Amino acid sequence: MDANNTPYFLLRSADELRQGSSRMEWHPRHQTLTLRQKQQLRLPSSQPDAGLTAWETATPMAVDEHYQVARLNEDADKVIFNSGGGWQPLKNDLKQEVETPEGAHFTDMALSQSGLLALPFSDDADLHGLTLFHLGKRWLSRCSLPEAPRRALIDPGQGIWCLSEGSLMFCEGSPLPAPYAAVPSRFEPEVVNPGELAHRWTQTLPAGWHGLALACVESSLCILAHNGLGQQIILCRPLDADPEASISAYEIDEACPFAVDMATADGSRLALLALPDPGDSDFRQRDCPVVSLVAGDDTDTGKAILIYERYPMLGLAQPRFASSADGQLRYQAPESDEYPGFSPRPRELHALRQPRYEESASALLKEVLDSGAPGTTWHRLYLDACIPAGCSIRIAARVYDDADARGATDILMQPEAVWNPLPSELAYQPALSGYEKGRRGLFEILLQRPEGPVRTMNGRYLQLQLHMTSNGRTAPAIHAIRVYGPRFSYQEAYLPELFRQEQTVDPDNSRGAANGADVRERLLAGFESILTPLEGRIAAAEQLLHPATAPSSNLGWLAETLGRPLPAQWPEARKRRWLQHQTLIQQYKGTLPGLNLALDIATDGGVQKGSVVIVENFRLRRTMATVLGVSMDDSDHPLTLGTGISGNSIIGDSLILSDMNAREFLTLFAPELADEDERIAVAAFFEKYAHRLSILLHGDARQQRHEVEGLLADQLPVHLQWQIIETQHPFILGTSPLLNVDTWIEPRPADVRVTVNETRIGREGVLVNPLAFSPADINHRQSSGGAMT
Known part of the structure; x- marks a missing residue:
């Protein structure tokens, strides 16, 4: 809501800005609705029969993150690689070659970013399986499959998907990190490796469709399928390991040729690989078709819409994409002089940076806004958009009270959007589109009818229509739309009744000039458009002072108003946390809780993690006497944390079996019972440990010693003496030296070179x-x- 308690509707996602125009598209990477590109694609012709034949014989390729290339040998029963010194067989840590069982052949090769290489195999009879190899750990694992796998894919969660002609098989697992040998003289687990690589379940594809290729788009697994009659479809299901997950279908654009392979392009689109034309020796029809998946309504099939953006290839040696560990889209191109010995060679596939956009497009948004109240006066519309020079965005709208009357209601063009110098009408919020005067940022429209005595837009429902134009090279983009309603009218709220609007919208009298009340209301709405955001900023002014929301430039003087400047070298998150607790630190300054809090902030949670330990030296007092009847529980002791073991028995209130330690006992437990000489000894004993502090630093906290020293000098009373003790090992002081073990668990740091x-x-x-x-x-x-x- 704004400062006048006017609610608003927000449209900013692909589903909320969904429309039916083929000339507009949602750009998933930029999160904008814009005009689609219309480059002249050079696509090959559709060749279903030749494509299926080529699909049977196409060989896979994989490229690791160091650009080493792997493929199958001529018999397709071994994996060979080339790291610059010629083709060699791939071997595991035991120097065994990665090969199929006798009589079988590999059918695919899929490489993940985590270094897993999936190799499905089959003998085209009754031997089917999956071989899994890890490039870093060099282990090799294998499992059987119920059907002959044709393609494989490893998803981001390390699940392995294998595609047969009519089914989808899911596998997961890995071997133990080290060989395990059973010993007959001891109990052994029933299952040595419960997470062993195995086939988990199979899901049947929709009847009549045969799988060709696999790819991942965001959180979905996509399957390229055909029906044997030259028609293709893309089937999608969630990546979760649910064998009953529903499969949705997407019809492929008719302009796409018959595809034999599929891969992820630009993170959220699908590239489809087709055969070159037989007579196209110069490979003029070189573009790779790329489609975007658009979900349909509940009763409609989704669409795989062709993106009219060129992805040109420079040659095609094998009709298969190359599986890449870095996620880059690659295809198999002919050998070149730059990479001798690689035939075919992997080549990256990128979009051609020559944008050409549709000149104009118009579309109704499918999202209909419902205010919930008949006769709602819709107020104002804000666009968070980018409108380059030579481009425009116009908004039209229709309102109605009866949902059945939507088709019969006129769509009324609204005034041109006016750029607002505020980044957002919401207090202290940035613009999603950036900020450039007149081009990027916030644009506003007062919703109104174009003519008639009364020009308010009244109705329960509001539907928007977008009109976008481009200059051909650049296009406008909508990041978000916010619509406010019902209207807060200054005229109705603040002026006497004689100034208020007495007429209503009359469809039979919708021509001519506006009456005085309507002119006055829209005139006052111009002032309201300036004052309401200002009132909102004033109402939310505490954001400028709150540690969590204040601009970073305000943090310094905010700290000075509370009595202590912030160190300039501190990161912003630490400054904000210090500001949030500064008054509490001042309240408990000089106490153990206050020091713990201050040090925890200065070390970014070191006290809570245990890498910074504050020890008051009086806790180090010990007596070696056998003290009976006194509780020696050390569960709260910061140095032993309950690990100490005492042999004391409870006999009366106390029993000391040592005369030499009696004074220490009186010092520790009953100083008021000591005589004059003993009081002197008691005072000396206390003096030895009183007013002293030790701060233990270990782990990452050792690197913050300078911060800790500065804070101790500022936070501790002057009569306290302190020392800092560093150690390389995490420990509980009273236990680790005795047991020679680490007794404090810390996150394991990442491996370094x-x-x-x-x-x-x-x-x-x-x-x-x-x-x-x-x-x-x-x-x-x-x-x-x-x-x-």
């Missing part, structure tokens, strides 16, 4: 294989430069 002559093996770095088909080649290149992984 090993640097020759600098890294201390076992303490700072770990030698691991890079995710590559040939880690030795990667290590050799990096070690020659002074470092290796």
Whole structure:
């Protein structure tokens, strides 16, 4: 709501801005509704029969993140790779070649960003399975499948999907991190590896459709399928491991040729690979069709709409995309002089940066806004948009009270949108589209009829129509639409009744000039458009002072008003947390809780994590006497945390079996019972431990010693003496030195590179294989430069 308590409707997602125009499109990467591109695509002709024949014989290829290339040998029963020194067989950690069982052949090769290589195989009879290889850990695992797999895919969650002619098979799992040997003399688990690679379930494709390819788009698995009659469709299901998940269908644009492979393009679109034309020796029809999935209504099938943006290929040696560990879209191109020995060679596929947009488009938004009250006077519309020079966005609207009357209601063109210098009408909010005077940011429209005595837009429902024009090279883009209603009228709220509107909208009298009350209301609405956002900023002015929302430029003087300037080197998050608790720190300054809070903020949670421990030295007092009848529970002791064990028995109130330690006992437990000499000893004993503080730093907290020292000098009373103790090991002080174990659990830091002559093996770095088909080649290149992984 705004400052006048006027609610608004927000449209900013693909579903909320859905429309039926073929000339508009939702851009998923930029999250905008814009005009579609209309480049002249050079697509090959559709060849279903030749395509299916080529699909049977097309060979896969995989490219790791170091641009090492793998493919199948001529018999398709082994994996070979080329890291720059010729083609060699791929081997596991036991030097065994990655190959199929005897008589079988690999049918596909899918590589994930985590280094997993999925290799489905079959003997075209009754032997079907999946081989899984890890490029970094070099292990090899295998499982059987109920049907002959044709294609495979590894999703972001490490699930493996295998596609047969009519079914989708899901597999998951991995071997144990180290070989396990059973020992007969001990109890053994019934299942040694419950997470072993295995086929989990099978889902049948819709009747009549045969699978060709797999791809992932956001959180969906997409299947390219055909019906044997030259028609194709894209089937989608969620990536969750639910065998009963519903499969939705998307009809492929008729302009697309018959595709034999599919891959993800631009993160949210699908590239379809088609065969070149037989007589096109120069490969003039070189563009790869790319489609965007648009969901249909409840009763309609979705659409795979062709994107008229060129993705040109420079040649095609194999009608298969290359599986890439870095997620980059690649195809198999003919050998070139730049990469000798690679035939075919993987080549990246990118969109041609020559945008050409539709000149104009108009469409009704399918989202209908419902105010819930008949006769609602719709107030104002805000566009968060980008309108480049030579482009425009016009809005038309219709209002009605009866849902059945929507088709018979006129759509009325609204005035041109006016750029507002505020980034947003919402207080202290940025514009989604950026900020550029007259071009980007906030545009506003007062909703009204174009003519007639009364020009208010009254009705329960509101539906918007968009009209967009471009200059051909750039296009307008809508990031969000906010519609306010019902109207808060200054005239109705503040002026006497004689100034108010006495007429209503009359369809039979909708021509001519506006009456005086209507002119006055729209005139006052101009002032309201300026004052309401200002009132909203005033009402939300606490955002300028609140630590969580204040602009970063305000944090310094806010801290000074509370009595302590902020260190300039602190990160913004730490400054905001300090401001939030500064009055509490001042209230408890000089106390243990106050110091704990201050140090926790200064070390970004070090006290809560346990990497910063504050120890009051008087807690170090000990007596070696056997004290009976006194509770020695140390569950709350900061140094032992309940790990101490006492042999004391409870006999009366107290029993001390040591004369030499009696004074220490009196010091610790009953100083009021001591005589004069003993009081002197008691005072000396207390003096030894009183007014002293130790701060233990370990883990990442050691790097913040300078911050801790500055804070201690500021927060502690001057009579307190303190010392900082650093350690390399996480521990509980009273336990770790005795047991020689780490007793404080901390997150394991990420593995770092090993640097020759600098890294201390076992303490700072770990030698691991890079995710590559040939880690030795990667290590050799990096070690020659002074470092290796």
